[in-house]
Amino acid sequence: MALKQISSNKCFGGLQKVFEHDSVELNCKMKFAIYLPPKAETEKCPALYWLSGLTCTEQNFISKSGFHQAASEHGLVVIAPDTSPRGCNIKGEDDSWDFGTGAGFYVDATEDPWKTNYRMYSYVTEELPQLVNANFPVDPQRMSIFGHSMGGHGALICALKNPGKYKSVSAFAPICNPVLCAWGKKAFGGYLGTDQSKWKAYDATHLVKSYPGSQLDILIDQGKDDQFLSDGQLLPDNFIAACTEKKVPVVFRLQEGYDHSYYFIATFITDHIRHHAKYLNA
Amino acid sequence: MTVKETYCSVTNLMPNTQYEFWVTAQNRTGPSPASECVVYMTAPSPPIIKSKEIQSCEEAALICWESGNLNPVDSYTVELTQAETPEPSGVTESVVGIPTCESLVQLHPRQSYTVYVRALNMGGPSARSDPVTIYTTGSCFHLNEHTCHPWLTISEDGLTVVRSERKTLAKEPLPSNTRFTRCVAVMGNLIPIRGRHYWEVEVDERVDYTVGVAFEDVPKQDDLGANCLSWCMRHRFASSRHKYEFLHNKMTPDIRITVSPRKIGILLDYENSKLSFFNADISQHLYTFSCQFYCFVHPCFSLEKPGCLKIHNGIAMPKHVAFY
Numbered sequence: 001m002a003l004k005q006i007s008s009n010k011c012f013g014g015l016q017k018v019f020e021h022d023s024v025e026l027n028c029k030m031k032f033a034i035y036l037p038p039k040a041e042t043e044k045c046p047a048l049y050w051l052s053g054l055t056c057t058e059q060n061f062i063s064k065s066g067f068h069q070a071a072s073e074h075g076l077v078v079i080a081p082d083t084s085p086r087g088c089n090i091k092g093e094d095d096s097w098d099f100g101t102g103a104g105f106y107v108d109a110t111e112d113p114w115k116t117n118y119r120m121y122s123y124v125t126e127e128l129p130q131l132v133n134a135n136f137p138v139d140p141q142r143m144s145i146f147g148h149s150m151g152g153h154g155a156l157i158c159a160l161k162n163p164g165k166y167k168s169v170s171a172f173a174p175i176c177n178p179v180l181c182a183w184g185k186k187a188f189g190g191y192l193g194t195d196q197s198k199w200k201a202y203d204a205t206h207l208v209k210s211y212p213g214s215q216l217d218i219l220i221d222q223g224k225d226d227q228f229l230s231d232g233q234l235l236p237d238n239f240i241a242a243c244t245e246k247k248v249p250v251v252f253r254l255q256e257g258y259d260h261s262y263y264f265i266a267t268f269i270t271d272h273i274r275h276h277a278k279y280l281n282a
Numbered sequence: 283m284t285v286k287e288t289y290c291s292v293t294n295l296m297p298n299t300q301y302e303f304w305v306t307a308q309n310r311t312g313p314s315p316a317s318e319c320v321v322y323m324t325a326p327s328p329p330i331i332k333s334k335e336i337q338s339c340e341e342a343a344l345i346c347w348e349s350g351n352l353n354p355v356d357s358y359t360v361e362l363t364q365a366e367t368p369e370p371s372g373v374t375e376s377v378v379g380i381p382t383c384e385s386l387v388q389l390h391p392r393q394s395y396t397v398y399v400r401a402l403n404m405g406g407p408s409a410r411s412d413p414v415t416i417y418t419t420g421s422c423f424h425l426n427e428h429t430c431h432p433w434l435t436i437s438e439d440g441l442t443v444v445r446s447e448r449k450t451l452a453k454e455p456l457p458s459n460t461r462f463t464r465c466v467a468v469m470g471n472l473i474p475i476r477g478r479h480y481w482e483v484e485v486d487e488r489v490d491y492t493v494g495v496a497f498e499d500v501p502k503q504d505d506l507g508a509n510c511l512s513w514c515m516r517h518r519f520a521s522s523r524h525k526y527e528f529l530h531n532k533m534t535p536d537i538r539i540t541v542s543p544r545k546i547g548i549l550l551d552y553e554n555s556k557l558s559f560f561n562a563d564i565s566q567h568l569y570t571f572s573c574q575f576y577c578f579v580h581p582c583f584s585l586e587k588p589g590c591l592k593i594h595n596g597i598a599m600p601k602h603v604a605f606y
Contacts, residue, residue, distance in 0.1 A: 215564060217564065217565075217566050224536070240538050240540060243540040244540040244541075247540070247541050248540060248541070249540060249541040249561070249564055249566050250538070250539070250540040250541075251537065251538075251539055251566065251567070251568060251569075252537065252538040252539075252540075253535065253536070253537050254535075254536035254537070254538075255535075255536075256535075256536070274605055274606075275567070277605060278565075278567075278602050278605045282601065282602070
């Protein structure tokens with residue numbers, strides 16, 4: 001699969017690059033960002049996938065989160081894909097900011113007109129890792145995943161639906177129980193149709209209830225002053241209750257004064273990178 | 283003593299004692315005037331190392347002992363050998379001229395040492411004390427009985443703390459500077475060496491407990507974590523729910539933990555000014571305080587309900603802890 005380098009910038013001794021390729025799952029051209037730490041010059045490094053939230057592209061995380069220093073120090077390759085297919089000219093995909101373009105919700109759509117292109121789940125869990133493993137100095141056995149908001153939801157469901165695939169998972173202000181919140185109902189209704197049993201397959205709170213797999217160690221940071229938390233879009237209490245019941249280890253930190261923005265992410269990104277490094281560099 | 287020779291061995295003298303000797307000659311007429319006096323000091327008795335109070339870490343050990351002598355001696359000598367090397371060919375390191383009954387000795391990590399102490403006076407050195415063995419793996423401390431709240435008992439090995447169902451005293455103890463009087467707590471004696479120290483505490487998930495560190499002069503009438511001289515993790519169990527707080531100066535972050543730890547790992551890092559807590563069984567990081575340690579702190583433990591805490595120390599720092 002041909003990769004076209006779009007940009008490359010040196011950062012903390014490593015290289016922040018952006019590539020474009022023709023995606024098979026999404027049937028369009030897709031960009032992704034990839035940071036190669038200094039250590040990648042001489043050896044294969046573990047891979048950490050970041051999934052962004054609503055309205056983001058591959059640019060937001062690499063320009064606003066301040067993750068580079070920690071990734072450089074811990075020797076992690078960090079990959080940040082886009083949040084939806086682009087330029088597919090589907091009717092209605094730009095009508096709202098929380099559905100369609102920039103709002104893929106990391107599912108494989110089953111409904112028309114979305115099902116041909118909106119296959120972000122398979123893109124993130126299959127196509128992108130295969131592409132990265134083939135073209136960059138990464139160790140295919142050591143992979144972890146994290147994200148923010150819709151991307152936090154994405155990270156949690158990818159880990160819960162694929163026991164053993166990821167060494168660790170973490171999230172910033174994730175959408176924990178999409179079947180019960182406005183965002184989730186709108187997205188799942190549009191991508192997956194009206195059969196709510198199909199929705200549960202992409203809901204972290206439901207997935208945990210039947211999670212059979214090996215120990216996951218989940219770190220979640222949530223801003224206390226996050227308007228989406230008070231709007232009932234995130235519902236972390238439901239996820240925590242389910243994890244307590246199933247004895248899935250979670251440390252959930254409610255951070256006083258912080259909101260939903262990248263200022264919040266930047267404050268705690270080092271803690272998250274260290275959380276993943278502990279498992280990826282073990 | 284009457285002897286016919288011009289020499290005499292005097293035995294059964296008291297140790298660490300000054301004796302005057304003189305000789306008189308005797309014939310049928312009577313005794314001669316006394317000769318000049320000569321003064322000799324007997325060597326002291328060997329000291330007794332307080333093995334229960336040894337504090338150690340990977341680079342040093344603090345040893346203290348009882349003099350073993352009623353009267354003062356001039357100084358003490360600590361002798362140590364690495365226990366693997368056999369006695370004759372092994373190197374014995376000596377620390378001499380120690381003026382008091384305690385010594386902080388530098389050691390190498392992950393070794394086992396045999397330690398003796400001798401007392402010294404003008405008469406010479408005492409015999410070696412009974413030895414103690416010190417392992418420089420992890421940090422070792424024992425609980426300090428003098429700080430212990432009356433409702434707590436410490437086990438024989440100094441590492442288990444028990445609060446029994448029935449209170450032995452009906453009323454609250456009087457205020458004290460050394461002994462915890464309100465908070466049912468006890469403090470350990472951690473070696474005063476900067477660096478990193480790690481220990482673990484086995485807890486009962488259904489018991490209310492608090493574990494952490496505090497300065498020696500933490501107010502003993504306060505709860506742990508209620509002032510700026512202590513940092514701790516507190517667990518409360520009520521209505522089948524576990525609640526966790528990380529307290530310093532009465533403040534705690536808002537943290538939820540879904541799997542309640544049975545063994546808590548505690549990392550005290552003087553170099554980076556941090557105190558971290560872990561679920562040791564699953565290598566999960568729970569919380570890290572950033573603290574200003576302007577002087578040395580000690581591990582502290584309290585039980586808010588009847589139950590027990592078992593301390594494990596002398597543990598090499600687990601790999602996952604090194605990330606913090």
